[in-house]
Amino acid sequence: MQGVRQQIILEFFEKLFAAIALSLGSAISGVALYSLFSRRTVWRNYTPRGAQAQTAAAREVALFVALALGVLIAKAVGQIPFDRIVVSVFFLILSFGALLFGERSAMAIVPSFAASEWQGPAGRNLFGWALLALGLVAEGRQLPEAMILPCLIVSIGSSYLPTLIAGRKGEPGLLIPGTSLFFLGSLLGQPLLLAVGAGWMVPTAVQITLNLKASFATRALLASIVGATGFWAPPIAGPVAAGLLFLLSLEMWPLSLRLLVMTFLRTFYRFRIYGKRNYSSDGAALLLSNHITLVDGFLLGAFTQRMVRFLVYDAFYKNPVTSFLLSLFRTIPISQGARRDVVESLKKARAVIEEGHFAGIFPEGGISRSGHLHPFQKGFTRIVAGTEIPVIPAYMNGLWGTLLSFSEQKVNFCIPRFFRAVEIEYGAPLPAKVSAAELWRTVKSLEVNAAFRDSERAAILPLAFLEAAGRNEGKTALISNGQILSYGELASTALLFARYLNRRLRRKKRIGVYLPNGPEKMIAHVAIALAGHVGMEIGELRGADFDSFVSTHGLGSIISSQSWMEQHGVAKTENTFWIGRAIKHFGHRDRARTWIYRMLAPRLAWRQVCTFPMRKESAVAIVASRRGPAVLSQRGIWSAAQGARRVLWFKPGVIVHNRVSLQRSAGLLLGFWMPLLNGATLTIDDRAADFEIIDPQQAREVHPHSKHVLVAEDELRSTPEEVVASLAHRYLPVFELPEASGVLALSSPEVDFAGEKQSGIKEGTQGYLPFGLEMIETEKGIRLRGPARVLRYLDQEPNDGPTKTQTRIEDWIEVEVPAVFTDQFFVTRKSTSEPSTSSTPLLHQTISSLPDE
Structure with missing residues (x-):
């Protein structure tokens, strides 16, 4: 039965029978409030949008008439020579039957009489309805008048719980708790306890019936007839019916245990469903x-x-x-x-x-x-x-x-x-x-999609670093030629230097870092991010090469040291900051105040140094790419670091030795930000490390006792076979790609647990896509999507004027790199004999980093 008229007629009779049951004033008729106040909106599915107002008005009139008729008819029904509890239960079940029949018919499931419907669960459920009706009538007729109203209130209140469970679980509510209380109330002669059980059982039985394809109208009518016999039933009929119903519900013990498991999981976890x-x-x-x-x-x-x-x-x-x-x-x-x-x-x-x-x-x-x-x-x-x-x-x-x-x-x-x-x-x-x-x-x-949501909820990169530093306050952040720098010292000094920068820079700038490997370089890069500026590593360039690099990339300020610039023949300008001198002038009072701010809250400490508005899409670093200088965002670096952390075991205590320049995306991600965000220890000493990050040309410099060697390859650089053989099981290739804020593919160490092995590396490939990165092959290269994508590029036009900023990349990004998937979704280079035709050279700091011609 479908259509607007049919649905309104069904709801009319539902409210009519519910009003009659409630007007009789029996102990159990309060359950009729479920049908009386339920607002079924199935009719909206069949009503044209233009006629919904008129249909709603007609429906309200029909419901008012049903309630009025129910009150008038109840007076005449009250003269029937039956106990009012019996009669109210009869009309109550009819109201539920109308509701069930209407819901099922709205879903185009027409009940049919078949032999299977009266066997198995459907037959037991029908028997359960009959026992429920018999128990309610036999027990309800013994209630004193003073207990009717309290039982109504208790029954209505308790009836919401199984309905809530059924709605959240998608399974029928449990009969066991309700029947247990009903059974105990019958044995102990406690009307309120019995009312709680009744309030639980009736909506539970409705939910169970709703999940079966039997004839609801016939079921409700048969249950009403069986319930009416309770008028002549002996007093023992109530406890007997309750006991049988309890035993019947014991067949649902698997459902009960499933509910316990689900309750534990829903307590232990907080779910978000999309x-x-x-x-x-x-x-x-x-x-x-x-x-x-x-x-x-x-x-x-x-x-x-x-x-x-x-x-x-x-x-x-x-x-x-x-x-x-x-x-x-x-x-x-x-x-x-x-x-x-x-x-x-x-x-x-x-x-x-x-x-x-x-x-x-x-x-x-x-x-x-x-x-x-x-x-x-x-x-x-x-x-x-x-x-x-x-x-x-x-x-x-x-x-x-x-x-x-x-x-x-x-x-x-x-x-x-x-x-x-x-x-x-x-x-x-x-x-x-x-x-x-x-x-x-x-x-x-x-x-x-999940990675995008993670990055939206995550803190911006400076706050993420301060939170990591707070968790690892006393742990070692850097080992440099015998000098040890803890996370607490790194965070405090970087905050003070960030404030020093912003007091001298009135607007956001691109800042170059021109320093040797050591604590000062680490402090400079972290401070630039904390201060809200954009940083870029400058290699060991000299004289005119240095000036050309700074002009090409639009670096408005330089962080360096006097000895390093003099050593490379570079002249100081008015926009050059001596980091060593600035750090020496930080007093104990400043350090103490900064430490207190960090301990109170990372955001409070960061607000003391940064005067620029920062978002997750704010630029934070510039790295070299074939298309030109690539600008990485805070979201991109954070997301790429989180994806790599899932497969690489960078955690507190793990030593990471980075031999790749921070001007390259792999070096900046794997060799700098990812270790710092996870509490790992960076070292520049020639010592054994858990992870060593190298360029293919640096393979012979690897420490013989380093555990894992991450080799940063791209479409130009690949590791020679003899070097791969020498590294053996330590060799973990990664596909460097600035457009992915670091790497396109990651290899991970082999995992062997209980004899079952899983490998993140396959010979001839560069590993799997990291978490949060999607790739589609095209004729010219690949398309990428993910929060770790590059923010934008910088156009290089040194002859025509200053550097310009290209349009931001919104969703997918086209990249001309020869990368494809294998059958097992490992990323590998596309097999082609054609040479690369990119017109923009890599902007690494030294010529020696390019392959030999």
């Missing part, structure tokens, strides 16, 4: 998501508003504990044995899904131990092949590094903070014929 409309409220579907933790299946069950039945390898069923949990959540076993067994298990899984279930699978084939989004297996295509089952992509974010996720060769057992923000985004449903590669790209796009 794209709810992309999965249907009913019907068959296959959900595919990334896999981060050991409890992802339970989390997705808590995320979605439907029961998700996951496909799980049958090996997990060998353990009795995991077998019990998996059976509790009605998982579908998939064989890992012979091919015939695998095919047979996939057929069974397909049959289950075709019955209308919402199933889920993790197409990566296992938990990500390296932090990458690994290629998807093709098993799911066999399940949905030749069907109309929609495939729903999803991405879970915020779980990496949390409890029961993998990190650095081990499972993380650290208890995270409560109410941790975890989010999931559902993509638009895909057809059943979608390939594994297409699905991977779709999920990767959802990952990029």
